[in-house]
Amino acid sequence: MNAVEHRANQSPALLSDRSPSRSLRILGISPGAVESLDSTTGYGSIVVALFGGLAEQHRVTLRSVRLKGVLHYLNLLRSFTLQRPAWRRYSGLNPWVFRVRSYLAHRAVEQLGDNVDLVMQWQGLNAPFVGKPLKPYTIYTDYTTKLHDAHHYPTYRNSFYRNEQEREVYYRLEGEAYRQACRIFTYNELVRRSMTKDYGVDPERVVTVGVGVCLEPIDPAVEKRYDSRQIVFIGKDSAFIRKGVPNLLAGFALVREVIPDAQLLLIGLSPDRVLNQPGVVNLGFIKDRQRLKQMLKDAALYAMTPLIDPSPGAIREAMAMKLPVVASNVDGIPEMVIDGETGYLVPPEEPKPLAEAIITLLQDENKMRSMGERGYTRVLEYFTWDRVLGKVKPHLHSMLE
Template sequence: MAAIHMVTQEKSSSGLPVYLRNGLTGNGHEVNFIDAQSCLLPKISVLLQSFHPNKKKWFHRRSMLGTYSVAAWHRNTRINGALLDRVLKPEDKILQIGGLYAPHPASTGLEYYLFFTYTMKLAYRDGYSPWIPEPWEREAVVELETRLYSEAKHIFVASKFVRRHLIAEYGIPADRITVAGMGVDDFFVRNMRILLPEKPAKKCLFVGYTFHLKGGPDVLMAFTLARKYVPDLELTIIGPNYTEDMDQEGVRHVGAVRDRQELLDYYRSADLFLLPSRCDSFGFVFLEAMTQGLVCVGSNMNAMPEIITDGETGFIVEPGDHIRMAELIVTFYQNSHLRTSMGNRARERVLERFTWPRVVEIMEREIFR
């Protein structure tokens, strides 16, 4: 069977490469990672060239020089090509995750597939994403990105939103783009909560490490308003560093939670999951919450309206509309039937639409057609 060479950083994209690798190997495929940024000498060179005595400035310069610049694009593309040349056989397949470099300097005429969840044009536009090149390099990076998309054999995306965007703003033909979706970690499927508690816990949950990008301040304002009508309401915040605005009655700041069982327990302790992101490429945590029967509140951007069926499995709000979010929280707790009816439908939707075997099956049909 042909090998699949996955051009990506293994631990990037919220674990997407590992999930795909596991799904493909589970179906009998040999999968190898091609990672330019795993090579030691280029990594050391970037560290030395970007050095600055201020750690924040050093981190920023390292990110720009190592990933988000024209120089980074060409360097990583060149190394990818050298790594591929060592192992690539005529019958093998190339699958690149993300669009921050090309799989080979001679990619024109090379058969390769792409999978990504966001584009650089979307990152420029959202006003929140920190992972973008310096202003004077942005147009050049988009030109390289456009060429990458145009020369790909086929493109897989996580949402219909990104597919429409590629057609309208990058000029990619519709028949060369497939919505593969995303899947939930199998741990949460195996530990799915089937029976929901009879009584509400009166607890809301936020899980997100980039607090402002994920709409954290909007959640706090909505919670403050909603608590006037639901006095015993509580909010647990998992992920971000502590900030002073979290110091209010009913709010519990937990910080980072890396253990999946511990995170599962937090999901099961709550009724309502709040993540009205201002910038989000997909939203794995929605899927995790939905396996536990939580009703989710997300914002009207990217994949969130495709994950959450508004009014059926959760609620959709405009980014920044904390007043509407507060109204939905109060309505949710004033109508007890919503917790079980919507929670059960949310769990069913994950099983129908968001599993890795389904994603891999969609991709295999196209790659091996």
């Protein structure tokens, strides 16, 4: 795998070993396909923001532990079942994949040897070592599998494991990775509590640093309009059920009974997915970030009712465009959307409360404007990468002591 290195302007030779401003050699580990700091969409944009921000001061080498070639197909073969949704889940998270990713990360650390001071891994989908850590490491993550597995819905089977034994093995591997980390950086307090309560991680090692928005916020001088009657949703087609799209469609049908000219714009779904419902427009995946930004600017509000979603980036992006948000009160969403102030929180899988919240907003432009402004202010105060990195950086040198 190719590594892309970014060096700080300062020469590390001119700085003392314990100086907070000394440039460190950081190996960044990503479970996805991102191997450069050039990606601008999806999870890649988070990797770019995190490691690109660190690269302003430190030398960062980025490696992916994504399974490719023979390893990818071997995992599919090992996970095979006739039920396609279950096959997708089993191949995504299982003890074998965890161990293989850990081996790939361990090998990357070995290859760089003395050229690495610290390993920083995004997400807890593997350990950056096999046996014992070769270097001090930290994990930055938005979720834990025990938080995920605590959800139970009759309409959505969310188990990643074939049996209880496989579940326990995965929990053990995940817990070992967390407990041996010098620091765990979390997106929110929900994950911080899970680390200490569910995995027994020393509370002193777990720090909530938040997460930034990956879309440039709207110019504060722009006068946002709220008369379009357009509701926007962003989510991947592969997460159609998990993101609560069926509930959103059912709720929107109730909205149309009261507001016949309302529109629901769906972004990120497969263009082949046919949704024969009045007022619903499937725009497919929009890669052009400027076009996406303009669509959020033109919309009146953002809505999504996921069953499970650690910390949806689309909500932060909507708030950055001064949109009020209607969303499920699950996982880390209540730490982003303040009910009654920046939007409304509703139960998942209940179309009526969702519809009532949307109707309330669409019928009151002043309320949408005030909630949108408060959400925008909240993004600037709590969800910027400068704020995240400002909390992360002071811990980096202390992990080497």
